[in-house]
Amino acid sequence: MSHNTFGHLFRVTTFGESHGVAIGCVVDGCPPLIPLTEADIQRDLDRRRPGQSRFTTQRQEPDRVKILSGVMAHPETAMQVTTGTPIGLLIENTDQRSKDYSDIKDKFRPGHADFTYEAKYGLRDYRGGGRSSARETAMRVAAGAIARKILPEVTVRGALVQIGPHRIDRDKWDWEETGKNPFFCPDKDKAAFFEEYLDGIRKSGSSIGAVLEIVAEGVPAGLGAPIYAKLDADLAAAFMSINAVKGVEIGAGFAAAELSGEENSDEMRMGNQGAKFLSNQAGGILGGISTGQPVVARFAVKPTSSILNPRRTVDRKGGETDILTRGRHDPCVGIRAVPVGEAMMACVLADHFLRHRGQVGR
């Protein structure tokens, strides 16, 4: 990962600010001859799109993606396929009306990247967070939709497993449920609870954090590589690069600190399709390389920094002041991170699949 690019053979470069002309990305290194249409990408984008419930921000943008390059009608089948050359993607910003930013233009919003961008670059794009806006993640989702097509046998799904101190009941996990509530929550009962819980937080003008879990099933054994190309190291970077993420764990994760060697070791036996593991504390990764079991990762998202209650801060001139967000806000930014987390998992796996095939040839 460097600058605004990640991946080695499957490479994603994004650009664009929240309230600029457009956001976009270049997906480079995609294998040729993969069927790909704008609709394939739009489907995933629509899952991420804000404003779909009262729990996510009300930015009303269609987020209509355009493929600018890298595909053509196959000369025989006429089906649109990838050509192996870079795929340029663009989403025009339609919501870039000149809003009044005078309130935040010179103030550093606590929890946001205002102070740090200014410290680094000597200025910052104050319009909607500029480059640090979560809007950038739309392009990750778009890239992820392409990555999924490289790995048709792999299923990448995400779920919200905790809001505030409230964890789901893992015994009630039902993937079907994640598509039925606005929280991507796999526990039907907890989803009902979250509805009420988040309404309270929203009305109080506050916000709350969350934990998400991303699971990839069907990942072949052998992806990832020693030592600095470990699959889990790349996943950790990928998830940590998502806005507001403060922690990442694989398999048992931080709970592994409390386990004994006996509890933590995933024992093996022979099954119908060869060696199998009797548990998955490892989260599908040993020594940085996939085991063939589901790859399981979780990440923690901090509470929305833009809240309706005033916080103390300073301004660019060195004056002390207060700041608060006006109007509607997003009580839990973690919710919308589920499709983003899935996309990052898909991109990392696609990249490692190509890298492994390059080195090992199968």
Added chain:
Amino acid sequence: MSHNTFGHLFRVTTFGESHGVAIGCVVDGCPPLIPLTEADIQRDLDRRRPGQSRFTTQRQEPDRVKILSGVMAHPETAMQVTTGTPIGLLIENTDQRSKDYSDIKDKFRPGHADFTYEAKYGLRDYRGGGRSSARETAMRVAAGAIARKILPEVTVRGALVQIGPHRIDRDKWDWEETGKNPFFCPDKDKAAFFEEYLDGIRKSGSSIGAVLEIVAEGVPAGLGAPIYAKLDADLAAAFMSINAVKGVEIGAGFAAAELSGEENSDEMRMGNQGAKFLSNQAGGILGGISTGQPVVARFAVKPTSSILNPRRTVDRKGGETDILTRGRHDPCVGIRAVPVGEAMMACVLADHFLRHRGQVGR
């Protein structure tokens, strides 16, 4: 991070297996004219060296590092300094006596990378874990010693903050203590407790996990960059690439999921040296860029996989069998990871310092 290399301007490439001829690394991109001797590196290596207490493995190797290139006596001062060219480092393996590996040669040890290396490459170096051995981390420590010299105003220190379910009392944190007990534990009382606790685990032939905290003080604001070169994303990859690490968090980390927006926001006021933060939930990083506050990261290390109690597994031929480690073992591999975590923090900061200076010029 790619293959066995990490970093962009300050680049570290390591090689070598646990029981091969030698392990080594190449540190490339180091600024010129920095005083550097083997003793500077040896000091850090000695802190990581196993066999220093009954709580770490008894491999008896001096781990004597040799600088092969990249330094010379300064023509005026005669002090040995870096030249700006790659620094080759080598540690010969003196403990590579031909041990009897017949017991593990064909068996996949649960929790180890045996199965995955075999799945990926079609064979694995079974001698002491080969490339997946924690021995590789000696070279990270060596590189970290050089990284520290690039950032003389930054202090990077690590501490063990949890073993099993037992957390230190943060009110008793005393950095001095970390040098006085075999656990790098900053809580004197808890260190005493750990001594007894780990003795019990060791005697039972079992093992236990741990959590470590790495803190960098004196980091200037502005290091790190959007979007895929975020400082926390690079730290997450760096720590997750350490053997046995299963989780990484920055600042409040996973606890941020339970915080409200008010609790999580680090408010600001003017101090004697300009803007200051009133708390550090962010762990010194906002939007992927350092704030000027201490950079605080933690990572979880799983329990040692090599234990004296038998575990079920399979062998390379598809037979079901049991395996156990004989002789002495290491009840908590997390302990030795403290100097390694410090080194990774130092390397990531040095790289970002150079990258920032390249782009921004200060």
Added chain:
Amino acid sequence: MSHNTFGHLFRVTTFGESHGVAIGCVVDGCPPLIPLTEADIQRDLDRRRPGQSRFTTQRQEPDRVKILSGVMAHPETAMQVTTGTPIGLLIENTDQRSKDYSDIKDKFRPGHADFTYEAKYGLRDYRGGGRSSARETAMRVAAGAIARKILPEVTVRGALVQIGPHRIDRDKWDWEETGKNPFFCPDKDKAAFFEEYLDGIRKSGSSIGAVLEIVAEGVPAGLGAPIYAKLDADLAAAFMSINAVKGVEIGAGFAAAELSGEENSDEMRMGNQGAKFLSNQAGGILGGISTGQPVVARFAVKPTSSILNPRRTVDRKGGETDILTRGRHDPCVGIRAVPVGEAMMACVLADHFLRHRGQVGR
């Protein structure tokens, strides 16, 4: 250089096909606070634009560049400046009318990348050469315009020094002349000759090659680095990556093979501003590092492959056939490569300037 990206700290990623929706690029790693408008970029693009004389292809496109991101009005001066975040650039293809490609769709045009794209990817975009079209070089010129702004004290200029067997008279070199004839030719007399010469070639339906020279003045000593980041190695790759280039040389270049050690060594004496060289056979680079003298490079461009005279070839089905280009053609593609060569020189120098500043700090 990897895939469709080049540069390390100053990174350029391009995408787009000749007859797709648009071509574009992402310029990443640009320092902040540099004044930059679309007009700055358009100026260089206009120099490259085809259809400006009867000697370059008649594609009539305004090639109007749009900046999509990475700039904003400076909060104090209101001047538009770079923000340090990625600069997205886009040029819409207005000439993408559905032409009749039935003649070339299934035939491999000799000298073009038709056969090799098909061999690599299993299909190729036959519309105007797809990704292999020289149209891609417009984005290099755009990126080069930004690179020039990073190095205001460096002047990068290019000239055509040979067409076919006809070399310019170097004693008549006048940079002013390069802007006064359609060939970027610094020798006024030779330019007049080329006009007639190329008219003859054009009328015969044939084409001819050329040699270009790119000179960068004001380059500080010290850019470039051992061993695989040599300034000349990066320049060689940069120029060789331009369409139709078959050779690159630095300073004396291939002529150095015929020189004696005495003739080739650039002797030194003290001048007003310190050490100076008495000649520049080295072309401003020794050991891969700039000497402070002008950096001088030349590259050879092969004759246009699309000619009006039939050539033998095969088609996708394995049939033997003939092919020729109909209508107007471009008798010497080398002409238009001058602004492209300048841009690549500027980009490589900007990248090395930032890398040097990163490592060495000045």
Added chain:
Amino acid sequence: MSHNTFGHLFRVTTFGESHGVAIGCVVDGCPPLIPLTEADIQRDLDRRRPGQSRFTTQRQEPDRVKILSGVMAHPETAMQVTTGTPIGLLIENTDQRSKDYSDIKDKFRPGHADFTYEAKYGLRDYRGGGRSSARETAMRVAAGAIARKILPEVTVRGALVQIGPHRIDRDKWDWEETGKNPFFCPDKDKAAFFEEYLDGIRKSGSSIGAVLEIVAEGVPAGLGAPIYAKLDADLAAAFMSINAVKGVEIGAGFAAAELSGEENSDEMRMGNQGAKFLSNQAGGILGGISTGQPVVARFAVKPTSSILNPRRTVDRKGGETDILTRGRHDPCVGIRAVPVGEAMMACVLADHFLRHRGQVGR
């Protein structure tokens, strides 16, 4: 290529100075299960070794390479094979006796990198050229020996085709001859002439340049990729990074500037194994991708800079002075570059082979 590393999937990192403890390299990303012994590498090293005739420098070193990691005895065949992990290679410098460097320590030798290293880093290793010594190329040859094993069906051979103004007669080309004379010259008669010619130059204390040609046969069509991963762009960088190289060309190279479109186009017809080209002006590369024909490249090497005749220069303190080399010298450094050029070709092809397999899967 970055710093002291080149390649993407097949990566080579070198370190070491001419008169330091040792030189070495790390070859990373090599496929597993490839038979590899020190003898395989030594064979190629011995071809490069100086002191084998009176025409190359008399440094008497065995250049004995040691494999430090990345190989093991195959568990079934007991044959030593690669494991897929990084291969560490080391050559100890045995000729590092403390010579008297007082004559050159403070003077900038014209044609050498003395002035530029000092300008960049503020100091330079004056002992035998330090990092800029051609000794570094021994590690390229070692890496190339491994690269060859990845591509057993490809034959990479090099030849010297010009010394001074004297070109070989291409009609007399006989690859067998390259192994029979000290010049790697494929023209027996010209080799005899060179013997006398170079004796004269050596005795006069002067030196002369050369041109080398590297040919790879058996390269499959499809290696290389648009736009900045073109096979010829990577080759250009690879050759230009070799010491003393000032020009690189592919196929017709600079001569293409004088060709007409008809002459330059390689026409196609159907052959027994499918489409075939009727000529190879392209040097086996079209659009940056291999055609399946032999890949043909040439590069020019400048005359040895160390000569016995005094040249004017300056010293580190700003004094004007003269310098000359004492004792034996190397009249034509180009000769020894043949095995180095072959190695670079092999490394670039191996890397592109793995990258192509990664993206396209065949």
